Amino acid sequence: MTAVIKVKKKNREFLLKTEEMSGEHITMCEQCGICTTSCPMTEDMDISPASIIHLVQIGDEGVLDSTAIWLCASCYTCTVRCPRGIDLSAITEALRQQTLRKSIDYIDINSIDRKELEELPAIALVSALRKYTS
Amino acid sequence: MKKFPYYPGCTLKQAATHFGESAIASAKAADIELVEIPRWNCCGAVSSLTSDDLMHHVAPIRNLVRVQEMNQEGLVDNEYDLIVFCSMCFNVLKRSNERVREDPEMLKTINQFMDTEQDYEAKVNVVHFLETLKEIGWNKIERQVKKPLKGLKISAYYGCTLLRPRGIGIDDPEAPTIMDDFIRAMGAEPVSNPYKSLCCGSYHTVGDNKELVADRTYKIVNAARENGAEMIITSCPLCAYNLDNRQKETKEKYPEFKQMPVIYFTQIMALATGMEDRAGFNGNYIDSRPLLREHGFLEG
Amino acid sequence: MSQNIGVYVCHCGGNISDTVNVDEVAKYAENQDDVVVVRSISHMCSEEGQKAIIDDINEKGLDKIIVAACSPQFHGPRFRKVVEKAGLNPAMVEMANIREQSAWPHFNNKKAATEKAKLLTKAAVNNMRDMEPVVPEKMKIGKNVLVVGAGIAGIQASLDLADSGFNVYLVEKKPMIGGHMAQLSRTFPTNDCASCILSPKMADAAEHPNIHLYTYSEIESVEGTIGNFRVKIKRKPTYVDPKKCTACNSCTEVCPTLVPDENNEGLALRKAIYLPSHIAIPHSYVLDEDSCLGLQPIACGKCVEACEANAIDYEQKPKHISVKADTIIVATGFDIFDAKRKPQYGYGRYENVINALELERMIVEAAEGSPLRPFGKKVAFVQCVGSRDVTVGNPYCSRICCMYATKLSMLLKGMIPDADVSVFYTDLRSFGKGYEEYYKRAQEIGVRYIRGRPGEMYENPKNKKINLKVEDTLTRDILDDDYDLVVLSVGLEPSKGTKEIAQMLKIPQSSDRFLQEAHPKFKPVDTAIDGVFIAGTAQGPKDIPDTVAQAGAAAARAIRLMNKGEFEMDPVKAFVHEELCTGCGDCVDACPVSAISMAGSIATINPPVCKGCGSCISSCPTEAIDLKLFTNKGVRDKISGILEGKKSGENRVIVFADDMCTYRLADGVGTAKMEYTSDAYIVRVPSSSRVTPRILLEAFEKGADAIFIGECEKAVSPYPDTHGPIEMSIFAVKKVLEKAGIEPDRIIFSPFVTVMFKGFVGKVNKLAEMARKHGNIPEEKRRNLVKMLEEVDR
Incomplete structure (x- = not known):
């Protein structure tokens, strides 16, 4: 039988760093899950928005490898619904930034078809570059 | 006509000139002369959400310094309400403005960053044009309507950045009405849409997640149709691109999908106030003109 | 005046001494003039600490005491009693608050905390040096109590008072008494029928010779203070004489006007002339003037014609009643959270999204054979709607929703055995006696508890079912299902009446807007206003057992004040140094409650009227007017x-x-x-x-x-x-x-x-x-x- 339950070392520093960068009190999350079914991207995510916070709470840096944090488009639906007033959008941004600040981009703009780039409005390109690249 | 400072933003000047043109016409109909901020710069399109990143607030704030200068130079007459049409620019400018208003230390630091500019005094109010219209009063706006769009069923698409987060958005984030009131003032009929503020996918339209945008477009447009809408209006150029141009990809993915015009609210206003020549109806991907002709709002 | 001051420095078992160097403070106190005894003791509030003070007063002739310890709000009354026991005037003790004002807020800075503690102690010694004894005046107090609100809290408090021989004025805004409890189906954790246990109490309250019941009435104003509250009550006309009304229902039958029935939360309609509920007490019909066609025989008048007992009188006018009360119990209760304030759940837009109180009524009426609407088979409860939610300004837990949802789930399963009932919760709180067992019973009969809070709901426009998506936060799966009925477990908010009475009586409200008790542990039913007590959900969300217990407690606290026939007034009152008074009369105008008058050329204070604010002092050019203590x-x-x-x-x-x-x-x-x-x-x-x-x-x-x-x-x-x-x-x-x-x-x-x-x-x-x-x-x-x-x- 293969073991499926993971035993991992957790890193409290990661929680503190993410709290500081996001300016959000992440330990305040009570894991009610309202963000998950408020989020318009949940169905395309690998882990749920509530899981993102939970993983940060327990200090699991594995969350940085999730696609979910990159799918968050800062629509703020979770922000306006969180019963504890936590801004999850700011947390996902802090998580993305922890990768981007190592100069690791999420997309390679050069790999996009030139014609397609020309068609895109400035607002799409600027926001994508701001969110996906360092 | 009262002169107001006006921030167009990149898209109104380039990819969506039909938004820019119709915006100026709409303002005129509301007895407002828009004075474009001299030497404005890109706001950055998205707000920087990390607490330690002040740098990205410099660009929005620099635009607000320009508004200060406009007042000093008499380009506008003691008018600190900066009118913005693009939902995303509005959100970014207002968020940066509110942050420095709440945090004088941050304002000081940002002023130090911009050492070649005069200090920003945090006096500017960033307002969305829909707020300006509401302030003027829907009754008064209604009186400017020369061609009421009677019988036209429109679904308001608010998107994200016009409404959220609380304190930045211009209406109740869960139950907005401002755009529906606008539609009514234009003589048209607002149609409810449960997905009126569901995110369209935003910048995921760039790169490999286009399908994700197409799925949202499918959901939003279909819901509008199910509720009886004939067209959708929006105030966000990125939403407009996703909901309009991406109907191509939507149709490819869902062959049964029926397309629907998605246009800017200002295009509707230009039409209703008798300035259809400035409505820029040739700028949209899905042509709204057949529908408007059918209703008799356009000739031919 | 002899000056023998004793200073007692408390360690508070480390609460103080972990931060403040108490020995240094004691040494510092020793060097103050007139200080003859200094002790440093682990717990001043303990038997040992109190005894030390008494012994030193008796043996060392101390006449003034400083206790450098906690807040005088906390132990002030205790030490006043201690010095009184040793024969000193209670004004002869002063507390230096070195815990709340030094050890605790400056826990990070021991040196600063110690220095501050020294100065606070010195300030107290300075203040005490010329302190004069204060003898509080006594005032007569009668046995009349105003009870505001006749829900279960008001009824219980009234009965306890009335049975103890006190005279009660029980005022209720609605035409019937019983409050929300009279609307409920059954009660947790016993599942006994709410109206069955409540009705006898309602009848007792209505019939009690010591209870004067004013229904359909509101408090217009309250003036005065403890022992002399002057209360104006406005009784709205019911246009029906309860003595003549035989409750035959003829008037209701002919009435042409239909309006939403409040008792059924608007799920049914009632006539303009109606019996508020079939368990209503007083059991009399009411004509609601807002919905009646015109209160004129010309406009309609059908009910007058139909009434054989001639009980209907269109000429009735509001009655204004004045009563005098010695104490007041506020039992004004709660309103349920209006779920329209969470638009994403569709309440008010989707017909199959209802609130829990509506379900209570559906169950009651179905049991009585007149179902209000269908229940469906697949039912979801959404917990914490309007509670524990900062987005609607209610961060608090409403305490009863977990259990009422459990109750309603059980009742639904009892009525519809194949019903599929799920409760979507964030945390399940079954804190009361028998509640955990109750929760288990619901689980035993198949109620499913799923941990997750849904973001939004959509109505299927065709079949009107409600699509609810929720993350099961334990498995991390998203559950996506259609429900026949979604019940929002709405929280409790202070009622409109509670907020109004708070303003009128100046009762402080806590941050949750409920009425604030004088002390969260030891004075849970007192308020900051002398002679005003609180009971029930006006103080905060609570269940029926706690409400009844609190009502009894409020009655007992009121009795404690009134039973002696007199009480001591707050000693803090303005007084006049007559030798300094020039008779200018400026203070007379400055006093906001007209407690000052001129006796010849000298100002005099009327102590029962004086509130002790001190606003008059600044007006006096010669500092002739002053404040005791x-x-x-x-x-x-x-x-x-x-x-x-x-x-x-x-x-x-x-x-x-x-x-x-x-x-x-x-x-x-x-x-x-x-x-x-x-x-x-x-x-x-x-x-x-x-x-x-x-x-x-x-x-x-x-x-x-x-x-x-x-x-x-x-x-x-x-x-x-x-x-x-x-x-x-x-x-x-x-x-x-x-x-x-x-x-x-x-x-x-x-x-x-x-x-x-x-x-x-x-x-x-x-x-x-x-x-x-x-x-x-x-x-x-x-x-x-x-x-x-x-x-x-x-």
Whole structure:
């Protein structure tokens, strides 16, 4: 039988760093899950928005490898619904930034078809570059 | 006509000139002369959400310094309400403005960053044009309507950045009405849409997640149709691109999908106030003109 | 006067001594003039501590006692009793609050905390030196109680009082008594029928010879104080004479007007003339004038014709009734959260999204054979709607929703055995006796509890089912299902009536807007207003057992006051130094409650009317008017204690804190271990309006670097407007400062309620920081401030 339950070392520093960068009190999350079914991207995510916070709470840096944090488009639906007033959008941004600040981009703009780039409005390109690249 | 400072933003000047043109016409109909901020710069399109990143607030704030200068130079007459049409620019400018208003230390630091500019005094109010219209009063706006769009069923698409987060958005984030009131003032009929503020996918339209945008477009447009809408209006150029141009990809993915015009609210206003020549109806991907002709709002 | 002062420094079992060096404080106290005994004791409030004081008074002849320990709000009454036991006047003890004001807020800085504790102790010694004994006056008190609200809390309190021989005026806004409980199906955790257990109590209350019941009535005004509340009640006309009405229902049958039935939460309609409920007490019909076609025989008049008993009288007018009450019990209850404030759940838009109270009514009416609407088979409960949710301003738990949802789930399963009932919760709270077992019973019969809070719901436009998506936060799966019925477990908010009575009686509200008890542990049914008690959900969400227990407690606390036939008045009252009074009469105009009159050429105070705010003091040009326990001299002595020996470069901010709000707030900040500047020294006053411009300027002369004046927000202040006199004083002081070339922003005024922790800390810190930036006021600038007061235009 293969073991499926993971035993991992957790890193409290990661929680503190993410709290500081996001300016959000992440330990305040009570894991009610309202963000998950408020989020318009949940169905395309690998882990749920509530899981993102939970993983940060327990200090699991594995969350940085999730696609979910990159799918968050800062629509703020979770922000306006969180019963504890936590801004999850700011947390996902802090998580993305922890990768981007190592100069690791999420997309390679050069790999996009030139014609397609020309068609895109400035607002799409600027926001994508701001969110996906360092 | 009262002169107001006006921030167009990149898209109104380039990819969506039909938004820019119709915006100026709409303002005129509301007895407002828009004075474009001299030497404005890109706001950055998205707000920087990390607490330690002040740098990205410099660009929005620099635009607000320009508004200060406009007042000093008499380009506008003691008018600190900066009118913005693009939902995303509005959100970014207002968020940066509110942050420095709440945090004088941050304002000081940002002023130090911009050492070649005069200090920003945090006096500017960033307002969305829909707020300006509401302030003027829907009754008064209604009186400017020369061609009421009677019988036209429109679904308001608010998107994200016009409404959220609380304190930045211009209406109740869960139950907005401002755009529906606008539609009514234009003589048209607002149609409810449960997905009126569901995110369209935003910048995921760039790169490999286009399908994700197409799925949202499918959901939003279909819901509008199910509720009886004939067209959708929006105030966000990125939403407009996703909901309009991406109907191509939507149709490819869902062959049964029926397309629907998605246009800017200002295009509707230009039409209703008798300035259809400035409505820029040739700028949209899905042509709204057949529908408007059918209703008799356009000739031919 | 002999001066033998004893100082007792408390360790509070480490609460103080872990931060404050208590030995240093004790040594410092020994060096103060007139201090003859100093002891340092682990727990001053213990038997040992109390005994030490009594023994020292008896054996060493102490006549004044300083207890350097916790807040006087906390143990003040205890030590007053202790010194009284040893034969001293209770005014002869003063507490230096070195726990809430030093050890706790400065836990990070032992040195600063110790220095501050020393000065607080010195200020207390200074203040005590010339303290005069105070003998509280006694007042007669009768046996009449006003009970506001006749839900289960008001009914229970009234019955307990009435059975004990007290005279009760029970006032209810609705045409029937019973409150929300009369609407309920069954009660947890016993599942006994709510109306079956409530009806006998309702009947007892209505029939009790000592209870005067006023239904369909509202309190118009309350004036006066404990022992003499003058209450005006307005009784709305029901247009039906209950003595003649035979409850035959003929009027209802002919009435042509239909309006939503409040008793059924609008799920059914009622006529304009109606019986409020079939269990209504008084069991009499009511004509609702807002929906009646016109109250004129010409407009309709059908009911008058139909009534054989001639019980209907269109000419009835509102009645205005005046009663006198000695004490008041407020039992004004709750309103349910309006789920329309969570638009994403579709309540009010989707027909199959209802609230739990509506389900209660559906169950009651179905059991009685007149179902209000279908139940469906697949039912979801959504918990915490309007509770534990900062987005609607209700961060608190409503305490009853977990159990009522459990009850309603069980009842649904009982009625519809194949019903599929799921409860979507965040945390399940089954705290009461028998509640955990009750929860287990629901699980046993198949109610599913799923941990997750849904984001939004959509109605299927075709079949009207409700699509609900929720993350099961335990498995991390998203459950996506259609439900026949979604029940929103709405939380509790203070009722409209609760908020109104709070304003009228000036009962402080806590941050959740419910009425605030005088002490969360030891005075849970008292309020800050003497003679006013609270019971039931007006104080906070609670279940029926707790409500009934609290109602009994409120009755007992009221009886405790009234039973003796007299009570001691608050000793803090204005008094006149007759030799100083010039008879100018300015104080007469300054008193907001008209407690001062002129007896010849001397001002006199009427103690029962005087509220002890001190607003009159500033008006007196000769300082002839003064306040007991908080005399001009005493306040000056305290300030001197804080400022004497201050070295150059040291920064001191004097914080005048009114007893009701700012002082309690500072205690709360200390208890929460929220740090603020140790430059701040709090001087307790009944109201900051007793601090005069002269005293403020003297403080600056003596070296204060800044002054912070805290006072209750008007709405919660126990006094009539004190802000006016405070603002006038500050205005005068600022003018003098400006004239003297001193930064006028060294004095600020801020109104507070007791929960503004962050506001208090932020403002005090900001002021201290600013004073530090300005630096000490140079000696030459502050020398003649008091003198200059006469030169400025006030």
